[in-house]
Amino acid sequence: MDYExxxxxEVHAELSTKTKIYCSCSTEFGGEPNTHCCPVCTGMPGxxxxxxxxxxxxxxxxxxxxxxxxxxxxxxxxxNYFYPDLPKAYQISQFDLPLCYKGHLDINVDGxxxxxxxxxxxxxxxxxxxxxxxxxGEALVDLNRACVPLIEIVSEPDMRSAxxxxxxxxxxxxxxxxxxxxxxxxxxxxxxxxxxxxxRKKGETKFGTRTETKNLNSFKxxxxxxxxxxxxxxxxxEKGEEIVQExxxxxxxxxxxxxxxxxxxxxxxxxxxxxxxxxxxxxDEYINNLRNSLPELPESRKQRYIKDFELPEYDANIITAxxxxxxxxxxxxxxxxNPKSISNWIMGDLTRMMSENNxxxxxxxGTDLAKLVGLIDNGKISSAIAKKVFEDMFANGKDPxxxxxxxxxxxxxDEGAIxxxxxxxxxxxxxxxxxxxxxxxxxxxxxxxxxxxxxKGKANPQxxxxxxxxxxxK
Ligand code: ADP
Ligand code: MG
Ligand code: ZN
Numbered sequence: 001m002d003y004e005x006x007x008x009x010e011v012h013a014e015l016s017t018k019t020k021i022y023c024s025c026s027t028e029f030g031g032e033p034n035t036h037c038c039p040v041c042t043g044m045p046g047x048x049x050x051x052x053x054x055x056x057x058x059x060x061x062x063x064x065x066x067x068x069x070x071x072x073x074x075x076x077x078x079x080n081y082f083y084p085d086l087p088k089a090y091q092i093s094q095f096d097l098p099l100c101y102k103g104h105l106d107i108n109v110d111g112x113x114x115x116x117x118x119x120x121x122x123x124x125x126x127x128x129x130x131x132x133x134x135x136x137g138e139a140l141v142d143l144n145r146a147c148v149p150l151i152e153i154v155s156e157p158d159m160r161s162a163x164x165x166x167x168x169x170x171x172x173x174x175x176x177x178x179x180x181x182x183x184x185x186x187x188x189x190x191x192x193x194x195x196x197x198x199x200r201k202k203g204e205t206k207f208g209t210r211t212e213t214k215n216l217n218s219f220k221x222x223x224x225x226x227x228x229x230x231x232x233x234x235x236x237x238e239k240g241e242e243i244v245q246e247x248x249x250x251x252x253x254x255x256x257x258x259x260x261x262x263x264x265x266x267x268x269x270x271x272x273x274x275x276x277x278x279x280x281x282x283x284d285e286y287i288n289n290l291r292n293s294l295p296e297l298p299e300s301r302k303q304r305y306i307k308d309f310e311l312p313e314y315d316a317n318i319i320t321a322x323x324x325x326x327x328x329x330x331x332x333x334x335x336x337x338n339p340k341s342i343s344n345w346i347m348g349d350l351t352r353m354m355s356e357n358n359x360x361x362x363x364x365x366g367t368d369l370a371k372l373v374g375l376i377d378n379g380k381i382s383s384a385i386a387k388k389v390f391e392d393m394f395a396n397g398k399d400p401x402x403x404x405x406x407x408x409x410x411x412x413x414d415e416g417a418i419x420x421x422x423x424x425x426x427x428x429x430x431x432x433x434x435x436x437x438x439x440x441x442x443x444x445x446x447x448x449x450x451x452x453x454x455x456k457g458k459a460n461p462q463x464x465x466x467x468x469x470x471x472x473x474k
Contacts, residue, residue, distance in 0.1 A: 003199045003237075005230050006207055007165050008157035011172055012150050013182040014126060014190040015058045021125050021149035022049030022092065029188050033131070033142035041147035043087030048276050051076075055149040056099065056280060058181035059123045060290050062151055063100025065175050065297055066118055072282050074099045076123075076274040081264075085128035085141055093124035093152075095271040099280065105175075106299075107167040108317070116168050117156030126150050151182075157196065157207065162226035166219050169193055170321060174298050177323040185360070192217045195226055198243070199233045208233075209243040213250050213257055225250040228257050301326055309339035318347050324362055325351070331366025332373075341373045345390070353394050364393045372400040384457045385409050413460045421459055422467045425450045436472050444468060 020027055023040035039047040063070055077095035103118035128143040153172060159165045173191055176182040184191040193216045198208035213229060216222045228250075233243055245263040250256075296304075298320045305316040320326045325346055332342045346369075350362065372389060375381045381389065381404055392403045404410055412418060425447055426433060435443035444465070451464050 007159035008196040010194040011153040015149040017054040020147040036144040066103040068100035068103030094122035098122035119154045162223045213248045315343045332370040336370035
C-alpha cells in the first residue's frame with residue numbers, strides 16, 4: 001500500500017428533547033405523517049422561531065464531554081438551499097460562531113490509543129422526510145422530523161482507516177448515551193455520519209481532493225462505504241484520473257457508492273445571520289453548572305470497574321462502551337459476589353443474542369442476571385442448564401429462579417439419585433468398564449457423558465465424576 005487514507009467525519013445526532021428546536025411540537029419518532037407540525041416547523045410565512053433552551057443545554061453538555069471550549073457568544077445562521085423536505089428553503093444552523101469548538105476524543109483501535117480532534121459542535125434543525133411512494137411513483141413529504149434539534153459534530157481530518165472511523169463514532173455514541181441527550185438509534189436515523197475521505201501518497205504532506213459520502217446510518221455501512229471509497233479512489237488515481245470533489249451516496253443493499261452531485265462550498269449556501277433569533281449568550285456560571293452536572297462518563301466508569309471489581313481492561317472496555325450494558329452490570333453486581341461471571345454473561349451470550357435478534361434493550365434486569373449466576377455458583381444448576389435458563393430469560397424476561405422451579409431444572413446433587421444413575425450407566429456399558437480397567441482414561445469421560453444424558457443435563461458433574469471413580473476403582 002503506497003497510499004495513506006485521510007478521513008474526517010461530520011456526525012449528526014438528534015437531541016432527545018421533548019419538543020422541537022424552534023416550536024413546541026413533539027419530537028417523537030414516527031406518528032402519522034404531518035401530525036407533529038405547526039406553522040413554525042412547516043415554514044409558514046411570518047411564523048417566528050423561539051429557541052428551545054434544552055437544546056443549548058444538551059449541546060453544551062455534549063461539548064463539555066468531548067473536551068470542547070464553549071462559546072459564551074454564539075449565533076444562528078440561515079443556510080440557504082432548496083429541497084422539497086425543507087419548506088422554508090433554508091435551514092437554521094450555525095456558521096462562523098458555533099456553540100462548541102476545539103475539542104477532542106480518544107479512541108482505541110487494537111490497543112493503540114489515538115486522539116481525534118473535534119473542530120466544532122453546532123446546533124441546527126433537521127429537515128423533513130420524503131417518502132417515495134412505490135406505487136404512484138411520487139414523493140410524499142412528511143414534516144414530522146422538520147425542526148427536530150440536531151447537533152453536528154465535525155472532526156479534524158485525523159482518521160486513517162475505517163476502523164478508526166468506526167471507533168470514533170462508537171465513542172461519540174457511547175458518550176451521548178451516557179449524557180442521555182440523544183437516543184442514538186442509528187436505524188431510526190437519530191445518529192448518522194457523513195464521511196469525508198481522500199487519499200495521498202505516503203510521505204505527501206498535502207491532502208488530496210476529498211469526496212463526502214452522506215447519511216450513513218449503521219457501523220456496517222460506515223466501514224463498508226469507506227473500504228469501497230478507498231478502493232475506488234486508489235484505482236482512479238492509478239489509472240491517472242483525477243478525483244472530483246463531490247457528494248456521494250452509499251447503497252448498503254448493493255454494497256456500492258455512487259456520485260450524487262458536485263460538492264457545494266460554504267459560499268454556495270449564502271449563509272447570513274438568522275434575523276428572527278437573538279445571539280446565544282452564556283455565562284460562566286451556566287457553563288460551570290453544566291460541567292459539574294455531567295454524569296459519570298465511559299472512561300471513568302471503565303476505571304471504576306477495573307479497580308472495584310477487578311475486571312480485565314478488555315471486559316471493562318466492552319461493557320462500558322454501552323450505557324445499557326454498564327447499567328445492567330452495575331445493577332447485577334449489587335447482589336452478586338461474582339462480577340467476572342456477570343461480565344462473561346454480558347460479553348458472551350447477551351451481546352450475541354441481542355445482535356442476532358436485533359434487540360436494542362436488555363430484556364431482563366441485572367438482579368435476575370445476578371440470580372442466574374448465583375444458581376450456578378451454588379451448584380443448583382449446571383452450566384449447560386444455565387444456557388437454557390438464560391435463553392428463557394432473554395425471550396420472556398422471567399426470573400431465573402422461577403424458570404428453574406417451573407421446569408424442574410434443579411441440578412441433582414442427591415447422593416442416592418446420583419448413585420442410581422451411575423449404577424444404571426455402568427450396567428449398560430460393560431465395555432467402558434473394561435476399557436477403564438485396561439488404562440483407557442477416556443472411558444470415564446464417556447460414562448459421565450452418558451450419565452449426563454440420562455439425567456437430561458441435571459446431574460451434578462463433579463459428583464458423577466467422583467462416584468464413577470469410586471465404583472470403577474472398587
Ligand atoms: P463542509 O462543511 O463543506 O463539508 P468542512 O470544512 O466543514 O466542509 O469539512 C468537513 C469535513 O471534511 C471535516 O470533518 C474535515 O475534517 C474533513 N476534511 C477536510 N478536508 C479533507 C480531506 N482532504 N480529506 C479528508 N477529509 C477532509
Ligand atoms: Mg460537509
Ligand atoms: Zn412545530
